[in-house]
Amino acid sequence: MKGFWHDAVEFFPILMSGVVLTIIVTIGSLLLSTVLGLIWAMMRVSGIKALSMISASLINVIRGIPIIVLLFYLYFVMPDLGVTLSALQAAILGLGIAYSAYQAENFRAGIEAIDKGQIEAAQSIGMGWWLTMRRVVLPQAVRIVLPPYGNVMIMMLKDSSQASTITVAELALQGKLIASSTFKNTNVFTMVALMYLTMSIPLILLVRHFEKRAGKK
């Protein structure tokens, strides 16, 4: 145990630099997946057949490809097509695209859960499609969508470790590098695990808060 605290103090600064990248990847891909997910969901519920079909097939393609393959594609294949991305850019883009499919399905479920009478009431006072979405549907859907959205945040935090496969030196990769140079596997990976857990706990509490609020209605 004494050895653990000694190692902890020694490795903490290096692992923290990994934590910073983990947070950057998580927040970046969370924002991207939210925006893309909203776009797919809006296309899906737009009532325009072509848009809804494009969105549905996009979602299926994205869902059908493992995140790691998507990352390899962006980082190793895109340069052959003349698009060179930094590892960090590729990681955010890949995770953002991968998760946009889940976000889209979540948003769509939230939108479709809104009573049809609400939409009719909005139409009956002359609101068009966009105004109905903005003023009536989305504000009510947010409440429904937030708990699963929080879960996606937790999953993204953990899946950001997949960025290590394309050389992003986030927490998991930093841990692996230290472990392979010091052979202190137990201590290092225990620390890595504890650091992920520390970041997850606030998110878990946040989800619980969202669920309580959604349950109130």
Add this chain to the structure above:
Amino acid sequence: MIELKDVHKSFGENEVLKGITANVEKGEVVCIVGPSGSGKSTILRCINGLESYDRGEISVEGLKVDRDAPSIVKVRTQVSMVFQRFNLFPHRTVLENVVEGPLFVKRESRAQALERGRALLAQVGLAEKADAHPPQLSGGQQQRVAIARALAMQPKAILFDEPTSALDPELVGDVLGVMRKLADDGMTMVVVTHEMGFARDVADRVLFIDGGIIVEQGPAKALLNQPQHPRTQDFLRRVLHPL
């Protein structure tokens, strides 16, 4: 003001409107009565474009009702609707519900919209509920807010789709009272209802609909007191004397 010419409408195989021709004059109160499933609500929903129709023509003040044309917004701002289940926006306060249309559809100034919103709430007897949220209100109160929301659009006519059917019996009177006052003030109203007392006392004209056609129509008192058609007689007997 509202004209329907030979309107047909099917839901799949099921033809619910089989040629409805009718018109509503300015300031007139028309009640539509008939058995459930007869197409009463569908007529209302076609008039403001919540439902499309297959054949015939509907126009409001000479403007054709076509739910796929941009002009539908103009129709809907002229013809408000009150729903059976109120359909208030639960995430907004009572006052916000009322001013939503004036502010965001008609783009009125905030001060003006709020002032009229409060006046309308006072008119339906709910001035003190302005800051409550709809789920905190009784059904009767919610429906009166819905009427205020419809009035806030300053419509030329209001469509009522069974406005008291979802209410506890002791709350029906408040809502009918507000509607009667509107009628007295000269509002053009089309009311789908099972409240025969209201139809007799307030309506100028009653249409009896059954099986997607207008079976009989006429001045309210005459039609309800001396129905001519056997189907009307049968329907009224059942409604007025259920035992």
